[in-house]
Amino acid sequence: MTLTELRYIVTLAQERHFGRAAERCFVSQPTLSVAVKKLEEELGVALFERSKSTVQVTPLGEKIVEQAQRVLEQSSVIKELATAGRDQLASPLRLGAIYTIGPYLFPHLVPELTRLAPQMPLYIEEGFTGDLRRKLRSGELDAIIVALPFTETDVVTKPLYEEPFEVLMPADHAWAARESIDKEDLLKERLLLLGEGHCFRDQILEACPAISHKLNSPHNTLTAEGGSLETIRHMVASRLGITVLPHSAVGTGHYESGLLISRPFSPPGPSRTVAIAWRASFPRPQAIDAVTEAIAHCRAAEPESA
Numbered sequence: 001m002t003l004t005e006l007r008y009i010v011t012l013a014q015e016r017h018f019g020r021a022a023e024r025c026f027v028s029q030p031t032l033s034v035a036v037k038k039l040e041e042e043l044g045v046a047l048f049e050r051s052k053s054t055v056q057v058t059p060l061g062e063k064i065v066e067q068a069q070r071v072l073e074q075s076s077v078i079k080e081l082a083t084a085g086r087d088q089l090a091s092p093l094r095l096g097a098i099y100t101i102g103p104y105l106f107p108h109l110v111p112e113l114t115r116l117a118p119q120m121p122l123y124i125e126e127g128f129t130g131d132l133r134r135k136l137r138s139g140e141l142d143a144i145i146v147a148l149p150f151t152e153t154d155v156v157t158k159p160l161y162e163e164p165f166e167v168l169m170p171a172d173h174a175w176a177a178r179e180s181i182d183k184e185d186l187l188k189e190r191l192l193l194l195g196e197g198h199c200f201r202d203q204i205l206e207a208c209p210a211i212s213h214k215l216n217s218p219h220n221t222l223t224a225e226g227g228s229l230e231t232i233r234h235m236v237a238s239r240l241g242i243t244v245l246p247h248s249a250v251g252t253g254h255y256e257s258g259l260l261i262s263r264p265f266s267p268p269g270p271s272r273t274v275a276i277a278w279r280a281s282f283p284r285p286q287a288i289d290a291v292t293e294a295i296a297h298c299r300a301a302e303p304e305s306a
Contacts, residue, residue, distance in 0.1 A: 003075055005039045006068040008032050009047055010138075013065040016055045069138070076139030080283045087119070088286040094123040095291065096135060097145040100200040100229055101274060102126040104248035105145065108298040109291070116297075117290040129199050136279065143278040143288060147199055150277055157277045160292065161299050164271045165207070166250055166262040168233065169242040173261070180266040183208045190241035192232045200229075200272070204244050207270030236260060246272060248302075 012021040012032070022032040040047050047061035057065060097105060106124060113122065125132075125141060132144040133152060150157055167181045175181060186208055193211075194201040205211055229249045236243050237259045250262045276295075278288055 001039060001042060003072065005035050006071055008035050009039065009061075009065055010068050010072060012036060012048065012055065013057050013061070014134075016057075018055065072138060077281050080139075080281070088284040089117040089120045089290060091119075092121045092123050093284075093287050093291070094125070094140070094142045095145070096125045096127060096132040096141045096143070098129055098132065098147065098199060099126050100194075100198065100246060100249065101145055101147070103228075103230070104246075105295070105298070108301075109294055112294040112297050113290065116294050117287075120287060120290065128197055136277065139279075142282060142284070143276055143291065145274065145276050147203065148273040148275050150275060152277070154280045155277050156280050157275050158288075158292065159273050159275045160295050161274050162271050163246050163248060163274055164264060164269055165204070165244050166247055166264055167242060168236050168245050168250055168260060168262045170236065170239050171258045171261045173242065175242075175263060176261055178263060180269075181263050182266045183270070186211060186242075186244070192235055192241045192243040194227055194229070194232065200246065203270070203272055233260070244270075 008021070008025060011024050012018065015021040015024065018029050018033055022029040025032060036048065043064070045060055045064075046058055047064060049056040049058060096102075102124070103126070110122060110124075113120070125135070127135075129146050129150070132141065132146065133150075135141040136144050136155065137152070145160070148157070148159065167175070167186075169175055175185075191211065193204065229245060232243045233245070233249070233251055235241065245262075251260075276288065276292060282288070
């Protein structure tokens with residue numbers, strides 16, 4: 001029994017598909033299949049039920065996979081402890097961020113962190129909160145940047161900054177003459193939202209619960225399922241509707257001829273708290289401090305308004 005074999009069965013249990021599991025493990029499907037079969041023979045039990053279309057974990061397999069996950073987490077801790085005596089800023093840091101933060105933070109964070117910790121390059125990954133949470137726990141990522149609330153056993157969370165939401169609209173929209181927008185007014189417009197699974201979508205709906213009742217009415221609300229904030233911004237520029245974006249993603253300057261403008265919400269406006277999270281056992285606190293300091297410098301250099 002090897003750590004590699006344990007990683008294979010944990011990944012297969014998550015994907016329920018040999019091809020996708022092999023792709024995530026960077027091996028061929030036959031290699032993964034043979035390794036899983038070898039482990040089952042060594043243990044003398046079937047971990048998975050196989051059919052032409054699906055892979056199911058057996059009841060006993062569920063328990064073994066859970067224990068394998070714990071073993072992998074502890075093996076990651078051993079590797080981290082082995083590096084604790086070395087320069088904590090002398091090796092890459094694996095940093096994840098949710099989709100609505102990463103594209104707007106990383107272009108500023110990378111050069112600032114290069115200045116503060118030149119020997120610590122970043123491995124960067126963007127994803128949904130749930131996927132980043134899992135990779136943080138498994139040791140695939142060292143730290144993640146998410147929006148609060150975020151709670152996880154044995155994980156430390158530190159707030160970084162508060163970010164207000166703004167209304168983005170075509171430059172010739174009737175609201176352009178206003179200094180601020182009331183949340184209730186969003187119900188009167190075609191509002192473009194991210195698809196389900198994005199925490200930012202949930203934050204908007206939480207800030208204005210009445211929008212939830214309009215989601216099934218195409219005359220009031222259009223939901224861009226599976227889109228990105230960039231896609232939403234392009235649709236607003238094309239005059240399809242308006243949207244709500246975090247301040248860092250407004251990007252009105254990306255277009256010529258003043259196609260877009262943004263307005264803040266009337267107080268108290270909605271906002272989100274951006275935070276960094278890492279495992280309590282992570283032995284490179286100086287690396288976390290360097291990222292935190294670099295982000296603080298990025299925020300200090302940001303213009304007061306977009």
